[in-house]
Amino acid sequence: MRQVIIIGSGPAGYTAAIYAARANLSPLVVASSVEAGGELMNTTEVENFPGFPEGIQGPDLMAKMQEQAEKFGAEVLYDDVVSLDIDGPVKKVSLGSGASHEADAIVFATGSAPRKIGIEGETRLSGRGVSYCATCDGFFFRERVIAVVGGGDSAMEEATFLTKFASKVYVIHRRDELRASKIMQERAFKNDKIEFVWNSEVVDILGEDAVSGLVLENTVDGTRRELPLDGVFVAIGYDPRTHLVHGKLDLTPEGTIAVEGRSSRTSVPGVFAAGDVIDPTYRQAVTAAGSGTVAALDLEHYLAGLGEAGEPAPHADPIEGLPEVTTV
Secondary structure, three states, X not given: OEEEEEEOOOXXXXXXXXXXXXXXXXXXXXXXXXXOOHHHHHOOEEOOOOOOOOOEEHHHHHHHHHHHHHHOOOEEEEOOEEEEEOOOOOEEEEEOOXXXXXXXXXXXXXXXXXXXXXXXXHHHOEOOOEEOOHHHHHHHHOOOEEEEEOOOHHHHHHHHHHXXXXXXXXXXXXXXXXXXXXXXXXXXXXXOOEEEEOOEEEEEEEOOOOOOEEEEEEOOOOOEEEEEOOEEEEOOOEEEOOHHHOOOOOEOOOOOEOOXXXXXXXXXXXXXXXXXHHOOOOOOHHHHHHHHHHHHHHHHHHHHHHOOOOOOOOOOOOOOOOOOOOOO
């Protein structure tokens, strides 16, 4: 029986672990057996995380976060959560290894995954010219020719943002009209650096150690052609990793976990959520880390209400079947 289990090992999960560990809660962090460290493990240079003016490699940043959490007493377990039982005051986490753990509180910080095209070159060249975040990687494509794949608001926003750096931005869309809102379309159409490639889908990404071009297939007549360029940003959407809590926690229309206001409190007392799994908009490492801080402070408050961590805090979430906490 533990006080807190943190599911997820990205910036949100490890930041929550740092705070919880410093509060002497000895958190267990369930990191994935395959994807430990989150999406930053697939990122090369990170230049926008505070405290690293010279930049830092994504995997190195996550290693430092893990080291900091473990320094204060967090335990990291490389396993996969296969099911959750969160109905009662005691939360049960079942793992792929067959083991199970129980806790008073859970922080759910499983992040989100970018939707992928699903071709071989995309995986091989990820972080080497294939990116899913213009804000993260746009700087590295100064005066380069790049492409954005997608036709929604996110694609238009990324394409417009990337014109600050690139000499030319192709927008590749499989139809002959965009799904984006009118205002986002107008901004993109007015930008001289953006050229639209209609009725086309990417069937291959060329390059050995870095992206050198794309193979496009026309969705109308099936013809193929090569488009030379230096990078490609895939902007066809993100999917929050919420499959474990479908039917267990309330979700938003965007598919993220619903939380109360700016807190991390979910629809189930004792279950908190942080990071990209509650954020359909920003999806940055630093905002995820801040969200992890919120979750850790919220769970400390919750445990205080149970008499499990320090003195009871005011306005602690009530738990059915337990006596009310009176604060003097």
